[in-house]
Each structure stands twice: as C-alpha cells, then as structure tokens.
Amino acid sequence: MVRASRGEMTPGMWRREAGTVMRRAGALPERSGASGASSAVVAEFRVVPAPTEWPPHAHHLHELVWVRGGTLTSRVGDRVFTVFEGHGLWMPAGVVHAGRATGGARFHDAFFAPDRTPIAFGEPKAIEMTPLLTSLLTHLARTDLDEAARLRAESVVFDVIRPSEHQLALRLPGDPRIDAIAEALLDDPADGRSLEDWARELGSSDRTVTRAFRRTTGLSFAQWRQMLRVHRALMLLSDGWDVTSVSESLGYAQPSTFIAAFRRVMGTTPGAFFGATDPVSGRTPEPLSPEIS
Structure with a gap:
C-alpha cells in the first residue's frame, strides 16, 4: 500500500497530509426557501475531493456536520473529536472549532437557527445519524420545498435528533x-x-x-x-x-x-x-472547487 507522505504538523490534531487543501469557513447557506420564509434548518452537501482543513472559526448558527465515505476530525479547545460513518458532530453556535475531512468524503452540513431550535446541546456532541434523520436533512437540502413541507420536516428532525452512544472525544x-x-x-x-x-x-x-x-x-x-x-x-x-x-x-x-x-x-x-453499508441514498453532491494552501 502506498501511504501519504508526511507533511506539516497540525496543532493538536494529526500530521497534515501532502496535498491538503486549506479552506476558510464560507458563507452560510440562505435560510429562505421557495416561499421566501425563513427556515429553522438549512442543509447542504458536497464532495471533498482532497484532504481538506478548515482553520479555527465559529458560526452564529448551531451546526451539525457528518460525512459518508470518510472521517471528519474536529479540534474544539482541548478536545479532538473524530466523526465517522453513521455519526455526526453538533457544534453549538459561537463555539470556535477547526476541522479536517479525509479526501473523497461526502461532507454534509446542517445549520440550525438558535431562536427556532427547541433542542439544546450546550457543548459539542456526537449525534447518531440514523437513516430517518439523514433522510430528513437531505430532504431539507432541497430549495423547492414550500413552507408547510419544510415546517413538517423540521419538526420531525427536532423529535428524532439524539446524542450518539459513541462520544469519541480525545482530551488533550x-x-x-x-x-x-x-x-x-x-x-x-x-x-x-x-x-x-x-x-x-x-x-x-x-x-x-x-x-x-x-x-x-x-x-x-x-x-x-x-x-x-x-x-x-x-x-x-x-x-x-x-x-x-x-x-x-x-x-x-x-x-x-x-x-x-x-x-x-x-x-x-x-x-x-466498517462492514455496514450506507442505508440512505441521495443525490450526487457537487465537488468543492479546489483551493491550494
């Protein structure tokens, strides 16, 4: 097996692979749907074509991130979280974090408006990405939903989102x-x-x-x-x-x-x-545009 060459050390995480792409945290997706109404939950997804890192940043919305076909490692203060298939990471609004996704991973994001989200995880938390939850968030990534359909899906998301039994955090x-x-x-x-x-x-x-x-x-x-x-x-x-x-x-x-x-x-x-197959199918995400660090 050919192994990645050793590169620069990422503080508090893992040695950075050669060819890693550094990305700034981009603008959050629009919270208005087809009806123009503001949404409580917005979701998006794409493929990370190469090992990708995001430097420390924070969002004004809660974030739930998960990956398929790879892993995500996130540094939050003195803890390193590893997110793997079937699990996500909840990041409360305002919490500074850095991240790293393995090359080829399908990277999914969902953002939750704090003033319209009736669930409270006061700290980063691993979330169990059940087929139902994943399907609902994939559904909410659509831009053609009317307000009633979006509200129904969001209410079910709030009912089914649960912490994972695997809270895989390594404290430094x-x-x-x-x-x-x-x-x-x-x-x-x-x-x-x-x-x-x-x-x-x-x-x-x-x-x-x-x-x-x-x-x-x-x-x-x-x-x-x-x-x-x-x-x-x-x-x-x-x-x-x-x-x-x-x-x-x-x-x-x-x-x-x-x-x-x-x-x-x-x-x-x-x-x-790693033998379980992904029970949820969806659209093929668009690749991220490459950026060179």
Whole structure:
C-alpha cells in the first residue's frame, strides 16, 4: 500500500497530509426557501475531493456536520473529536472549532437557527445519524420545498435528533509536564516508548506522569494512547487501508492485538464496524472547487 507522505504538523490534531487543501469557513447557506420564509434548518452537501482543513472559526448558527465515505476530525479547545460513518458532530453556535475531512468524503452540513431550535446541546456532541434523520436533512437540502413541507420536516428532525452512544472525544492534556508526550504521539501514534521511558526522558517520575494524565484526561497513559490510536485507525480505515496496514502503521506487533484494542474502545472489530453499508441514498453532491494552501 502506498501511504501519504508526511507533511506539516497540525496543532493538536494529526500530521497534515501532502496535498491538503486549506479552506476558510464560507458563507452560510440562505435560510429562505421557495416561499421566501425563513427556515429553522438549512442543509447542504458536497464532495471533498482532497484532504481538506478548515482553520479555527465559529458560526452564529448551531451546526451539525457528518460525512459518508470518510472521517471528519474536529479540534474544539482541548478536545479532538473524530466523526465517522453513521455519526455526526453538533457544534453549538459561537463555539470556535477547526476541522479536517479525509479526501473523497461526502461532507454534509446542517445549520440550525438558535431562536427556532427547541433542542439544546450546550457543548459539542456526537449525534447518531440514523437513516430517518439523514433522510430528513437531505430532504431539507432541497430549495423547492414550500413552507408547510419544510415546517413538517423540521419538526420531525427536532423529535428524532439524539446524542450518539459513541462520544469519541480525545482530551488533550494541556499540562507542560506531559504535553511533549501528547505532541510526540499525535505526530507518530506508533511511538512505542513506555511510561517509564517517557518519565526518564522528561526527567520526571512514573507517578508524576501517571497522575498528570489522570488529572488532565481522565485516562491512564496506556488508555490515552490506545484511544488516540483508535482515532487514527478510524481515519486510516475510512481512507481504505486494510487492517494489517493500519496495525503496522500504529505500532502493533500483530493485527490481532490491534483488533482487540479497537474492540475495547468501539465495542466491535474494525471489519464489523466498517462492514455496514450506507442505508440512505441521495443525490450526487457537487465537488468543492479546489483551493491550494
């Protein structure tokens, strides 16, 4: 398998792939439909032809973003969220976030007017993109709906939108005693240095490093590294890598060890996780116009 060349490091996320397109957050879609009435929910979708990043930005509307055929990674403060097939990420209005989508992903956006949205998620939240919810939002992407049809669809969206059981967020330490460890592992998740190796390299004690990880992330060093590797595995598997190649890339001695680690975090094997087919079909999105960073 040919692997992407290593490029510039993206702060607090993953190493930027060669050929990554940088895009500014564009204007939000119009909230007026065929009748001219203002909409509570507007949706749009398109194909991201190359790995694409959006620098930190915020919206005055709530945003729900999801992808098919790829992954989206979003940095919000000290957390990194990975959005994968069947799940979306709710971003409250005004929250600053950055994002990265894998090349070839079908990228979907829905924006919700805060004053007309009777649901409240006060923080970024993974959302379960059920076939019904996805179909409704695809329906709302149409520009020819009359006001009555739009209101009916919006009311059902508000009824069925629910948080996902998989709140896959990786909390970054933000502690100068261990930030070097997090940065090195974000740069190379296969780095196999042990807790003792790191403590010795940083001139610290095992206990100090252990306590720092527990206090800042809620996880032990081993758990945090395992979670990070699963985040990275989701991206690679979505890009079409096979399990053996992903296992090698992440530093596992053999695929069975990687599969067991993946199961511990996700509750199923990589093959079963990515074996489900997309139950929802829709229009073929238009590609984004390329921009060179």
